């Protein structure tokens with residue numbers, strides 16, 4: 001039985017005994033939780049340790065890397081490399097796939113991660129986080145090409161994120177229900193505080209970067225205009241808007257009280273196919289949202305069904321309360 005305040009290890013052992021979670025996955029998830037706890041401390045002590053500001057390097061996305069992007073990346077690589085069944089690591093901050101094995105076996109894992117999400121919030125003391133996704137390969141894969149990690153989101157066996165905010169949260173799914181933990185300062189333990197998180201099907205709260213309005217395609221504009229029209233418009237009810245510039249924080253709010261999050265493809269990012277990355281942002285968050293009873297769409301397709309073409313590819317993102325995502329899909333002509 002899941003008990004509030006049980007430790008992350010007790011929770012994983014419960015899954016191991018009752019849900020068939022593999023022993024190696026228990027250890028890997030514990031290592032990832034340790035990495036998140038360490039990153040959380042780095043973020044909290046950022047100013048003291050001089051960790052704020054840029055690292056002086058850029059990543060494949062063309063973004064100036066923050067010092068904490070690099071520090072968080074190193075912590076994920078260090079901790080995920082402990083597991084002998086991890087064949088490869090795919091990070092937002094590293095161009096190529098980081099192969100840990102020359103020969104792979106059926107049952108090996110691939111870990112995709114965004115080590116520090118919401119980086120633009122770091123220097124202004126707003127919430128940031130980390131995101132990870134784990135896929136298990138059904139047969140040996142060719143380690144001489146990075147194309148071998150291009151696996152659909154529907155194949156994920158586990159996904160999670162952490163939020164480094166007023167408190168540090170860790171939220172995961174291993175394919176059945178979504179559970180959230182809070183980092184306990186004194187003991188350094190993650191304790192179960194949000195059991196069986198579920199997203200309400202309807203909502204009146206949306207999250208989008210409205211400063212991009214002029215760049216949006218017609219379906220997104222129509223949806224936004226309808227939201228702003230509120231009780232005087234087709235909805236017949238008022239809406240509320242939130243935007244934290246941190247996907248983890250916006251999605252955590254949606255998992256806690258419902259809502260919908262949008263980062264569409266628009267005139268400003270069409271050349272790159274959108275803003276947010278499929279393998280280590282949209283897929284893991286989409287898997288968690290679906291497991292909590294919500295939906296995750298590109299506007300025209302279920303995100304987890306998107307066939308990846310590159311491990312840094314970007315996609316349009318619409319996810320959250322099921323009925324609201326369906327409403328936005330309908331504006332795109334998707335039934």
Ligand SMILES: O=P(O)(O)OC[C@H]1O[C@](O)(COP(=O)(O)O)[C@@H](O)[C@@H]1O
Nearest residue numbers: 114116117118119120209245246247
């Ligand atoms: O700067 P904008 O347009 O508000 O975009 C914010 C979005 O970009 C991101 O910060 C991108 O993630 P990274 O910080 O990992 O690059 C998302 O977390 C967030 O939703």
Ligand SMILES: [Mg+2]
Nearest residue numbers: 114117118281
């Ligand atoms: Mg990110």
Ligand SMILES: [Mg+2]
Nearest residue numbers: 092114116117
């Ligand atoms: Mg990032």
